[in-house]
Amino acid sequence: MRRNGVSVLxxxxxxxxxxxxxxxxxxxxRAWLTSIEGAPAxxxxxVPHSIDRGAAWSSLLHEVSEMLMMRDPTHSVSAVPFRITYNDLAGFSVASxxxxxIREKAWMIENEFERAGEDISSEWARKFAMEEGVNVPSRYDIIVLCNFLTNTSxxxxxxxxxxDLAQSLTPGGLLIVLGATRGSYPRIYGRLHEIVASxxxxxxxxxxxxxxAHEDTWTQNIVGAHLRASVAFASAAEPEQFAxxxxKLKKYAPGVVDPFVKLRFPEFRALVWKNEWESRRRG
Ligand SMILES: C[S@@+](CC[C@H](N)C(=O)[O-])C[C@H]1O[C@@H](n2cnc3c(N)ncnc32)[C@H](O)[C@@H]1O
Known part of the structure; x- marks a missing residue:
């Protein structure tokens, strides 16, 4: 729980x-806590940040976020991701x-001082920038990899x-990895354990x-109806591509294409690591 808003990547x-x-x-x-007397607010x-190199995701996120805001105007605007934030995990570093x-903000502060005919050193501009803060966290409360590590390499x-991700969590922060259970996944998780252990x-x-996944019938019905409707829409919109x-769909997920076959949802695994170390200073 965070008083100043949770940051997620x-x-x-x-x-x-x-x-x-x-x-x-x-x-x-939050809604539940308001019903309990004396519960903390x-x-x-x-900060709902994301990394993905797929060019089409930002417009989808925008559309879904807008739909959510229209359905539930009480939903906080800052809580939904209107776009993908960063484009590639390769070479990505939270600290960088x-x-x-901070550098960009300090540069803007220096420029503003200059326009006003005043002098400010780069050191002071940087200090002001850090005090004012930026919309990019130096660490995240939660970092999630969901169906991302899909092969052993x-x-x-x-x-x-x-x-770097594992070292970029706030104190108490969580690194959450979700994925399938079989095939090459045990080997993927084994390698991940070795990496995070350090x-x-x-x-x-x-x-x-x-x-x-979706253990209760209520969720199964909602997710199932969405899945079938989306697949039916895709097959009608692009029949040649769908062919x-x-x-493969008929073979591996017959319930998705045939309403008379019961939909089966897979099992998955969750690996969760917690940062129990005190804050490490970053310059
Ligand atoms: C299997 S999908 C999972 C998407 C989503 N997490 C989910 O569970 O539905 C894997 C995603 O990783 C993205 N991806 C692959 N390589 C990447 C990279 N180097 N940097 C950022 N994203 C990458 C792909 O574009 C794709 O959207």
Whole structure:
């Protein structure tokens, strides 16, 4: 829980399911807390940041965020991601983004002083910039990778970036990795454990068992109806393109294309690490 708003970064976000889910979670938590006398007031998600290299995701996020705002005007504008924030995990570093934002703000402050005919040193401009703050956090409260590490070479290819993410959490912050359970996933998770082990985060206990997606019938019905409607829409909108995937869908997820076959949702795993170390100063 954070009094000043929660900052979240979703990596390989695509349509950003984790950002929307976390934003909903905090809204529900806030609503619940208002019904309890003496409960602390907490803020909604204040920074919903994302990384994805897919060019089309920003316009989808914009549309979904706008729809949500129209449906529920009480939803905080800052809590939903109107666009993808960063374009590539390769070479990405939370600290560098923060330093760039501070540098840019300091430069604007220096310019403003100059326009007013006053002098300010770069050091003071930087101090002012840090005091005023920027909209880029130096660390995040929650960093989520959701169906992002999908093959065994990815953890190794992104080893430096993953270490940086693991070292970019606020005290008490969480690194959450969600993904499938079988195939190459145990090897992917094994490599991830090795990488994160060198960063002092503590693995949260009690999450060893696979988790069933959409366990209750109510959620199954809602998600199922959306899935079937979207697939039906796609097949009608682009029949030729759809023909390329129709066979695979029938084989691996028959319930998605045939309303008379029961929809089955997969199991997934959640790996969660927590930063229990005190704040490390960053220059
Ligand atoms: C399997 S999708 C998962 C999307 C979303 N997290 C979900 O669970 O629905 C993986 C996403 O990672 C993105 N991606 C792949 N390589 C990337 C990279 N180097 N930097 C940022 N995003 C990347 C892809 O564009 C894609 O949207």
């Amino acid at each position: 979703e990596v390989g976000a695509g349509p950003a399911p984790a950002l929307f889910a976390i934003s909903d979670f905090y809204d529900d938590l 907490i803020s909604p998600v204040a 983004q923060y330093q760039d934002a 990815m953890p190794t290819n992104f080893e430096a970036e993953l270490k 960063t002092r985060l503590r693995l949260v206990d009690g999450l060893d068992d696979p988790i069933q 390329h995937v129709a066979g």
